[in-house]
Amino acid sequence: MNGKNIATVYGKELRDSLRDRRTLLSMIIIPLLVVPVLVYAVSRIGSRAYASAREEIPVVMLLGGADSPRTVAALRQSPRFRIVSEAAGYRQLISDKKIRAAVQIPPGFDAGLGAGAARPVVILHYQGELKSGFAVGEIEAFFRDVREKAVTASLAAHGLPASLVTPFAVQRENVAPPEKVGGNAIGGLVPYLIIMLCFTGAVYPAIDLTAGEKERGTMETLLCSPVARVDIVLGKFFTVLTSSLCAIGLSLLSMALTMALAGAGIGATVRGALPPLDPLGLAGVLAMVLPVAVLFSALLLTIALCAKSSKEAQTYLTPLAFVVLLPVAVGLLPGIELNSRLALVPILNLSLVCKEMLSGVWHWNYIALIFGSTCAYAGVALALAVRMFNREDVLFRS
């Protein structure tokens, strides 16, 4: 192994790659754009959908209530929903989202209210549908009001104070600092993004530097030089690693910029979609992703080297993207927590530990286990790459 030769190969490969539009795209442009675009899209679409649901005055069908004119009149006068008269098939109408909900006034409701013996009001709604949920909220608020007024009136009739209705209040107070809330909300998404970019940043140069070179016939030219094959493969490996790390670094940079702009008040909606992240957690994520970048770079290089052409290499690496995505997606599931066995599963362990670190939880023993095991996997992958590069049936496949 010769450091100077590795540096020579690395310098040339990096320069060559930086002149390639496709590498530039996956190494620099996509990582810079993905976070702001994602945050903007999520916040715009999310907040717009929410606002339009909020703005809509829900249509609510009135069922029964013929003998309760007072309540019916109050319902019809409420500006918070629009009452329509009873029609057949209201259940289907709710399912079809023609109306948001229906409210059923039991017989003798007005009369029962005064006597404190009214039968229950039934609200028909569509569980899980946002706009139906808003309608239910409005109807419930309306009847809470009706109930309170009835109670207050009856207390006054008995000469008792109105405060008896609410002898005490219940209040909520959030103790989680805002960045921890952020950790839980998008803690899964940040490692997902980083792992994806770490992978996609390495794919293109890995193909170009191996199968691409074979295809273009420059591999044999390079092998004619007196430089040892270990030096060549390491120079190429460092180039791929650089591209991968560059993708991660730039995505974090653009994330920080997006947050800074959001913090400067560019838009409250953006701030909502990207809550402040714990910088210490982010540093942890970055440290943990390093050995994974080494693992990806070495693995991609090895696989792509076995292919005859870029096209063949792509058919090998596309399914690999799913193999990488699967553990990341599993890590995003809410119920899955780190344990010592999962800490040995590459990529999944990273996804899980990142989620923890971003929400301020530091299990040092797991962190050490994950870092150590990933380094070991990365080392094996790199050794494999060097070995493959010494096999003439791989280099001169015909």
Added chain:
Amino acid sequence: MIEARSLTKTFRDKKRGEIRAVEDLSFRVEPGRIYGLLGANGAGKTTALRLLATLLQPTSGTATVAGFDVVAEPARVRANVGFLATSTALYGRLTARETIAYFGRLNGLPDAEIAARIQRLADELDLHEFLDRRCEKFSTGMKQKTSIARTLIHDPAVMIFDEPTLGLDVMAARSVVRFVRECRARGKTVIYSTHVMSEVEKLCDTIGIIHGGRLLAEDTLAGLRARTGEQDMEEIFVRIAGTEAVA
């Protein structure tokens, strides 16, 4: 100097089974001489030359190139060899100057020395016009000149050419042939493979006829003529390769 001793290379192929691409090849090339390896498609020329350039490892036998053994000291062999083949392409996104300099650096030359040598090679090979342009836009002739400069940057004692005129027009092919002669004039050991009979006649001091991985005959042009009683190189080749095929 090149000395091959019972050089043998067997490939294992899933469909074709064992392929004896080069079998028991022995020959010697002295400095200041051009050895022509003449053979049809699939005769084993490229494999033999790749063995000499240490791109492949021999299955058995060995060779000494520029004083170093190809099996024991492959890196030192490569440091003293310039290898130019149809399959040794250029990096499209690098300029000619960057390409040549890269190979200078890979050969351990200091930057100042590289710059001086590039200047000299550009004068000799007439590269100035496209020295700082990217290779992807080059014509085949420009590519070949750049490749020649690339193989010469470390001033190797041994030059290995594998069908260097393939795909070139008459003018470009002639300039390559002229350049190979110059290598001989400078005292380099040259081995040159081709299936073009006229090139062998014009260029080579010794001719080795290779067929099915074996060296069937080896002599000077005059010697081959005397042996076969034919004047024309093509007739000589058919006589030798053909008799073997019958036998």
